[in-house]
Amino acid sequence: MSSGTSTPVIHAEGLSRWFGSIVAVNDITLDIRPGITGLLGPNGAGKSTLIRMIAGLARVSSGEVTVFGEPVRNNPPLSKRMGVMLEHETVYGFMTGRQFVKLMGELRQVSPLDQAVERAIGNVELREAADRKIRTYSRGMRQRIRLAGTLVHDPEVLLLDEPLNGADPKQRIRFQRLLKRFAAEGRTIVVSSHILEEVERIADTVLLLVNGKLAASGDFRAIRAALNERPYHVLVACDSPRTLAAAVVQLDSVEAVKMDPAGRIVILSRNVRDLQIELPKLAQRHSITLSRVVPLDDSLESVFGYLVDGGER
Amino acid sequence: MKSLFLLTLRRALSPVRLLMLGGLALAPFAVTAMMLAVEDGTAMSDFEAFILNAMLAGAIIPLATLATARAGFGDEISDRTLANVTLTPYPRWKIVLPKLLAVTSVPGLAMAATAGLTSYVAYGADLAATWAVTVGAVAAVVLYSSLFVWLDLVTPHAVGIGLAYIVVWEGLFSRFIYGVRFLSLRSHSLAIAHGVDERRFADEEHTALGLSAVLAVVLIVALFFHATRRLRTMDVP
Numbered sequence: 001m002s003s004g005t006s007t008p009v010i011h012a013e014g015l016s017r018w019f020g021s022i023v024a025v026n027d028i029t030l031d032i033r034p035g036i037t038g039l040l041g042p043n044g045a046g047k048s049t050l051i052r053m054i055a056g057l058a059r060v061s062s063g064e065v066t067v068f069g070e071p072v073r074n075n076p077p078l079s080k081r082m083g084v085m086l087e088h089e090t091v092y093g094f095m096t097g098r099q100f101v102k103l104m105g106e107l108r109q110v111s112p113l114d115q116a117v118e119r120a121i122g123n124v125e126l127r128e129a130a131d132r133k134i135r136t137y138s139r140g141m142r143q144r145i146r147l148a149g150t151l152v153h154d155p156e157v158l159l160l161d162e163p164l165n166g167a168d169p170k171q172r173i174r175f176q177r178l179l180k181r182f183a184a185e186g187r188t189i190v191v192s193s194h195i196l197e198e199v200e201r202i203a204d205t206v207l208l209l210v211n212g213k214l215a216a217s218g219d220f221r222a223i224r225a226a227l228n229e230r231p232y233h234v235l236v237a238c239d240s241p242r243t244l245a246a247a248v249v250q251l252d253s254v255e256a257v258k259m260d261p262a263g264r265i266v267i268l269s270r271n272v273r274d275l276q277i278e279l280p281k282l283a284q285r286h287s288i289t290l291s292r293v294v295p296l297d298d299s300l301e302s303v304f305g306y307l308v309d310g311g312e313r
Numbered sequence: 314m315k316s317l318f319l320l321t322l323r324r325a326l327s328p329v330r331l332l333m334l335g336g337l338a339l340a341p342f343a344v345t346a347m348m349l350a351v352e353d354g355t356a357m358s359d360f361e362a363f364i365l366n367a368m369l370a371g372a373i374i375p376l377a378t379l380a381t382a383r384a385g386f387g388d389e390i391s392d393r394t395l396a397n398v399t400l401t402p403y404p405r406w407k408i409v410l411p412k413l414l415a416v417t418s419v420p421g422l423a424m425a426a427t428a429g430l431t432s433y434v435a436y437g438a439d440l441a442a443t444w445a446v447t448v449g450a451v452a453a454v455v456l457y458s459s460l461f462v463w464l465d466l467v468t469p470h471a472v473g474i475g476l477a478y479i480v481v482w483e484g485l486f487s488r489f490i491y492g493v494r495f496l497s498l499r500s501h502s503l504a505i506a507h508g509v510d511e512r513r514f515a516d517e518e519h520t521a522l523g524l525s526a527v528l529a530v531v532l533i534v535a536l537f538f539h540a541t542r543r544l545r546t547m548d549v550p
Contacts (some may be wrong), residue, residue: 052548052549055396055400057396057399057400057548057549058548058549059546059548074545074546076401076402076403076404076405077402079400079401079402080402082400084396084400086393086396088393088550089393090392090393090394090396090397091394092320092394094323103316103320103397104397106316107316107317107397107398107401107403108400108401108402109401109402149397
């Protein structure tokens with residue numbers, strides 16, 4: 001399984017990891033090339049375990065993983081070329097942001113250190129708060145200072161596990177811009193997330209992980225197209241359900257309409273984006289007040305389930 | 314290595330640990346002062362048996378080192394910051410060594426101070442005796458620290474196992490079962506103190522100085538070697 005044409009920087013072959021009888025990662029083979037690769041999957045899909053195995057932090061039960069053609073376990077020099085930001089908050093509350101980034105630089109033998117620290121803090125736009133204790137930071141700020149610590153040695157490979165947890169919309173945009181800049185510089189970036197839209201905005205290539213298995217991989221647009229063909233159930237509550245049902249069924253985006261016992265409408269649509277736009281207009285045209293519009297199967301698990309089942313059909 | 318030493322030292326010097334260390338360090342001195350105040354002539358053998366052997370070497374020093382050894386790897390495994398220090402270009406022994414030095418130095422200084430002060434008062438300013446007890450205490454700290462730092466890397470239940478070890482092995486077995494003293498850190502530290510000043514701990518059961526010195530070095534090297542190996546092979550949380 002590959003993405004793009006350049007030489008793969010990260011290669012995994014038959015990679016598995018199990019904890020007792022639980023299989024966290026199951027026989028994954030992949031190549032990751034320079035650019036941004038999104039590692040997408042619901043919670044518990046095995047994303048963090050996969051990232052930790054690629055980083056050399058976790059043992060593999062079977063298979064092998066290499067970065068730049070080198071084994072990742074027991075290979076300390078490789079850490080100079082890799083930046084890893086794990087899911088958990090790995091900061092020291094008693095340090096200031098600057099001290100933390102400096103420590104990370106010292107531990108990775110960065111030289112000249114002060115210049116690298118300033119550049120990393122500048123990259124995450126945290127100069128003003130850099131001399132405050134980390135324990136006073138908001139969650140989003142802690143994520144940013146961790147990212148600065150990950151970037152301080154200017155790594156060629158970045159492994160970022162749920163890096164946008166706790167980030168506000170403004171920070172998300174900055175972060176996306178930063179990663180795109182790094183990708184343009186030729187770095188290899190792996191970003192894990194359980195939020196589809198988040199990965200869509202950042203990554204060109206996606207690896208979809210479900211129950212420890214690679215369910216799909218490749219260009220995001222192709223995967224998105226497959227998702228768009230998926231039928232969605234949408235529950236609508238309003239003050240005139242019969243009138244709305246009669247009107248909605250005329251829409252091209254709607255395949256079927258039925259009423260539930262509580263008098264609400266359940267719409268089956270294969271084009272939920274169009275439905276989102278058309279439904280409010282329709283309600284307005286018929287002077288109907290919508291009190292509730294709920295997607296019934298829009299969880300990421302159901303999306304992945306659809307993709308996996310679709311692949312088996 | 315300096316960064317790792319300072320980081321570990323900072324953790325070892327947390328207010329809770331300092332409070333605990335201060336309380337433990339004061340205890341032998343306070344009990345000795347009370348003994349000297351209430352009894353006209355406290356026998357040196359009683360002082361060595363109860364205060365230095367049972368209390369200091371058998372309880373205070375292992376408890377103090379167990380608490381500070383957590384700052385080596387135990388805390389970092391618990392709060393998942395261990396990856397910060399393992400994702401570095403350093404060979405693993407260069408990670409273990411500064412951490413071991415840092416967690417040894419904090420209780421080392423505290424226990425050397427309390428052992429020195431207590432024995433100076435109890436032995437009536439006998440400098441040779443004071444020096445012997447202080448050296449024995451520092452040896453005990455080094456041995457216990459090596460053991461507990463290693464223990465933190467091999468089990469998530471290091472504190473429970475460490476406490477059980479202190480009470481059961483050092484407190485009961487090594488005192489009452491012949492032969493266990495060869496595997497008792499308390500016994501080796503007494504032997505080292507006795508080796509420095511032969512008048513001290515003459516009545517206590519301990520191994521010969523040469524044997525204790527060799528066993529202590531072998532144990533420290535073996536624990537260090539295995540801790541390094543463990544850091545290479547373990548899953549870093």
